[in-house]
Each structure stands twice: as C-alpha cells, then as structure tokens.
Amino acid sequence: xxxxxxxxxxxxxxxxxxxxxxxxxxxSGNPYLFWYVQYPNRGLQFLLKYITGDNLxxxxxxxxxxxxxxQTSFHLKKPSALVSDSALYFCAVRDNSxxxxxxxxxxxxxxKVLA
Amino acid sequence: DAGITQSPRHKVTETGTPVTLRCHQTENHRYMYWYRQxxxxxxxxxxxxxxxxxxxxxxxxxxxxxxxxxxxxxxxxLESATSSQTSVYxxxxxxxxxxxxxxxxxxxxxxx
Numbered sequence: 001x002x003x004x005x006x007x008x009x010x011x012x013x014x015x016x017x018x019x020x021x022x023x024x025x026x027x028s029g030n031p032y033l034f035w036y037v038q039y040p041n042r043g044l045q046f047l048l049k050y051i052t053g054d055n056l057x058x059x060x061x062x063x064x065x066x067x068x069x070x071q072t073s074f075h076l077k078k079p080s081a082l083v084s085d086s087a088l089y090f091c092a093v094r095d096n097s098x099x100x101x102x103x104x105x106x107x108x109x110x111x112k113v114l115a
Numbered sequence: 116d117a118g119i120t121q122s123p124r125h126k127v128t129e130t131g132t133p134v135t136l137r138c139h140q141t142e143n144h145r146y147m148y149w150y151r152q153x154x155x156x157x158x159x160x161x162x163x164x165x166x167x168x169x170x171x172x173x174x175x176x177x178x179x180x181x182x183x184x185x186x187x188x189x190x191x192x193l194e195s196a197t198s199s200q201t202s203v204y205x206x207x208x209x210x211x212x213x214x215x216x217x218x219x220x221x222x223x224x225x226x227x
Contacts, residue, residue: 006157034215034216036218041221042221043205043218043220043221044158044205044207044216044218046215046216046217049215051214090157090158101146101163101165102160102163102173103148103160103216104160105150105157105158106157107155107156107157108157
C-alpha cells in the first residue's frame with residue numbers, strides 16, 4: 001500500500017536557526033512528492049513539488065526539500081526560520097496506481113518557531 | 116484560495132439530516148477533490164472527480180456521495196449526517212493528475 005509518514009507531530013525551532021520537517025513515503029514506481037502549508041483557519045497552500053530531475057527542489061517562502069530515493073524521504077528544509085513560518089505542514093504523494101488520480105497526505109507536522 | 120470557493124463556510128446540523136456542501140472553481144481544471152481534516156488523521160480523501168460526471172471513491176467515502184454536472188461545480192452530500200462526520204471539509208482542484216492541488220478555504224461542519 002502506498003503511504004506517507006510524518007514522524008513528528010511538532011517541531012520547535014528558534015528563529016534564525018535552520019529547520020527540517022521530515023517526510024518518508026512508500027509508493028510503487030516513480031514518486032510525485034509535494035509539500036503544503038496550512039495557516040490557522042485557512043486551506044492548504046502549495047509550497048513545492050518533486051516530479052523528476054534535481055534532488056533539491058526550491059519552493060515558496062525560501063523553503064526547499066531534498067528528495068532521497070534510497071531513503072525514500074522528502075524532508076522539508078529552510079536555512080533560517082522565521083516566526084511567521086509557524087504553521088501546519090503536510091507532505092503528500094501521488095498514488096501511482098494505474099487509472100487513479102489520488103493523492104495521499106501525511107498526518108501533518110506543526111512547526112513552531114520561537115522568537 | 117484563488118479561483119476556488121466553498122459554501123457554506125460554516126454549518127451546524129442535526130443528526131439524520133441531509134447536507135450538501137458546494138465547491139466552485141473558475142479555473143476550468145479537470146480534477147476536483149473532497150477531503151476531510153481531523154486531528155491526528157491529516158487529510159483524508161472522500162471522493163474525487165476526473166471530469167464531468169466522472170467520479171471515484173477515496174479512502175473514507177462511506178456515508179458520502181458526490182456529483183459533478185459541470186466542470187466548475189463539485190458537490191458533496193451527506194445523505195444522513197452523523198456525529199462522526201463533524202469535521203472540516205476541504206475541496207481541491209488540479210489542472211491535471213500528478214501536479215499540485217489548489218485548495219478552497221474549507222467548510223466547518225458540526226453535526227449535533
């Protein structure tokens with residue numbers, strides 16, 4: 001079965017420090033991977049995606065993610081965290097089963113950036 | 116949230132009553148999705164549509180039905196609401212399969 005795991009419910013980081021939000025996946029074939037952010041009382045916003053090509057993907061708001069095929073991971077990173085980055089982050093993977101157009105989401109990681 | 120809206124944004128209803136949530140998009144995107152968000156579960160797919168009148172079930176489809184009679188509208192119906200369907204419901208769209216989704220602002224549904 002195809003799945004996504006976000007092993008940390010919450011990540012705390014000091015402002016100015018680098019941050020990492022972890023995601024691992026299990027999918028048959030080549031994965032399509034995504035990160036989304038959700039601010040309070042809002043819908044999810046797309047941050048970045050990996051489809052193919054360079055393993056380091058750059059996205060919105062200074063975020064980037066590293067695709068690691070051998071470790072089946074797609075961790076979200078930012079060199080210097082801001083208080084305004086505090087939000088709920090979701091990793092997602094496209095279900096590659098034939099004839100389907102589904103996406104599978106992780107359970108989310110709450111990022112708290114401390115001033 | 117650009118180009119995709121949901122109505123109503125909030126609704127309180129009683130157990131056993133039917134409820135319909137509407138998702139409307141102005142982007143002419145082919146794919147549309149309904150998710151529910153619950154603490155500890157993340158987002159779970161209820162139903163999705165890959166074209167007008169073409170729909171398929173997601174992982175938590177029991178108790179829900181959908182309809183898509185035109186490209187821009189995707190309706191989610193709870194035939195007989197139960198307390199376990201209290202949740203925040205999100206609609207999403209994508210231009211084609213395998214690319215990013217764009218989400219609506221959500222509908223908070225409370226079933227008493």
